[in-house]
Amino acid sequence: MLDHNQLAALAAILRRGSFEAAAAQLGVTQSAVSQRIRALEERVGQPLVLRGTPCTGTEAGRRLARHAEDVALLEAEATGEIGLAPAPGRHPLRIAANADSLAAWLIPALAEAQAAAPHLAFDVTVDDQDHSADWLRRGEVVAAVTATAAPPHGCDAIPLGRLRYHATASPGFMARHFPHGVTAEALARAPCMTFDRKDRLQSQWLAENFGEVPAPPSHFLPSTQAFIDGAEAGLGWGMNPEPLVREALAAGRLVPLLADAPLDTPLYWQVSRRMAPALAALTRAVRQRAARLLHAA
């Protein structure tokens, strides 16, 4: 049996980045935090914290810190149900999501879930929708918004609907690069935008609508906001999520490259079964919000 005060100290250090900040969070002295870590490292017979700015964890340290947070979260849920109020905002819930979901529809779900379960604090990791499930598989998050239907071992997958993307550009960009229409030839020369190395949306849309085309020149802009601003500023065309460009399309600041040629990405909410009790409020809010903003699966 590991000592839970020691585990809490470890989790606080890795979360806050320093012994000092961990001490402030836990309301104890810094030397108490140091003693707990020393005792825990002796107990498990290996280093757990890498001193630095910020402090980070060894592999074993990160694993134990996750364990500590999971246990604390389940305990907050259990004690809440028997009428004890857990400390508000003090229980981190690690989830992974694709950047577009985070920007387009996930935040209201988080806010709703927190209203129902005020002890939660969300720790969101952003990765591509085709890779966010990896975080769950590795046990680094307890739930993920992902494009992967098949859940990893010990997890459930709930279909959320389809996030719709439109290939969009500014009217000025269209006039400059597609004066004779949006043809495969013109697309091979017009700069597009790509979110990061994992983003296949632009090439997927090109393949679906034009078959084999040479890879167009591309900017790399790893920010949902920058991606939309970049389209409006005429930097390139890109696949933008419908909820975020509806207004710009209606106002004519953006135009679709092709009429009626959206690309849909199916999204799933994958949750660790073990942690599901602690996730009930969030799962409910995520499903409701997705039903409102995504297209039916």
Add this chain to the structure above:
Amino acid sequence: MLDHNQLAALAAILRRGSFEAAAAQLGVTQSAVSQRIRALEERVGQPLVLRGTPCTGTEAGRRLARHAEDVALLEAEATGEIGLAPAPGRHPLRIAANADSLAAWLIPALAEAQAAAPHLAFDVTVDDQDHSADWLRRGEVVAAVTATAAPPHGCDAIPLGRLRYHATASPGFMARHFPHGVTAEALARAPCMTFDRKDRLQSQWLAENFGEVPAPPSHFLPSTQAFIDGAEAGLGWGMNPEPLVREALAAGRLVPLLADAPLDTPLYWQVSRRMAPALAALTRAVRQRAARLLHAA
């Protein structure tokens, strides 16, 4: 002397993630790309490409790919000046920027620079303003928007002005968490938002205005858009960049936690002196745009 067709093949693979996509970009067959890489790996006596999905580079491979892109960029600049038009959008310019600059003011500068130098394609890496200069120091980018004044060896630093942040929250959040005013005691319990482990803005603002306060509970939301949406949805309070919340503040969807208590982050444009000729149009656009949207240094 290294073979520049081989170097171009290497750079294309690492940028596009596969031999196939590199072949499409270069307009040659896949087997030509494979032969070039084999020849280059023999020439330098070590592996350069790690086969996978996507293909990535060994340390040596990444270094040579950067070299290839730098040379191509300088060549595009030189040939442009003697009247030859380089291929539009085909010359990647790697820059690092903090997420808030990318979302708040950098995109129009990129669009302006591209209008002046259409051969450029921007490859933006996002990191905290206190860490974006590290990318330049490591030679992985040729310019960076950073809060660090002192440039690394071989680089110049141009002061851009100060990006102003306001501690903001929704009116509902204020009523719920600060019914008796924004006191140190209430701040220790009200959830804030933190962009990522490197983000010190919230704790800096707390320290400047309240001295030593216990670390408040925090959500971690690594997305500028999500950060603002999170504030509006009442998830937590956070330091938001003035250009992005001006409208929400004016409309009352967000309110400042304290009147007249902004936090300013000085920003610098650091550029590699070696690559400065290829960066002239961008540097000009960045300075002009910053002068318009940032507060005077």
